[in-house]
Amino acid sequence: MPRMSQQREREVVVVENQEYINAETQTNSEESPSRKWDKMKLAYDFTVPYFQWIYFISKVYILWIVIHYMSVQLYVKHCVPSSLWGFITSPILVSSPHCKAMRWILHTGANTIDNMWNTIGVWFSAKLMQIN
Secondary structure: OOOOOOOOOOOEEEEOOEEEEOHHHOOOOOOOHHHHHHHHHHHHHHHHHHHHHHHHHHHHHHHHHHHHHHHHHHHHHHOOOOOHHHHHHHHHHHOOHHHHHHHHHHHHHHHHHHHHHHHHHHHHHHHHHHHO
16 A cells, blocks of 8 residues: 555545646645646636627627618618608608618617617626725
8 A cells, every 4th residue: 555645645626517626735836737727627617608608798789780780771771862852752751661660670779789888888887896
């Protein structure tokens, strides 16, 4: 049976169903490559869900920005043309279903973009409050 001084004891810590070696039980002053790998794996496992969430949320807002921009351009072209004939027909065109749909997209898109900036501002303010 080997002596305890020759054995290298390691304590295993379970964090979110993953096993990692506890640094307090290592006897070496330098970290082993496997320990460094374990730390990187822990950091990766911790941060990836946040980045996935940010990526998903940013896709939603980018989609709203693109839809808003396209609806504004199409509304000007199809519902309020810039000519004398467009001026005369605009009261009729404005109440058509496609123009109403584009107005709804324009209004909802603008509110969504406003809420995006408000959410980002509140989040940054909350992070700044945590620093103090």
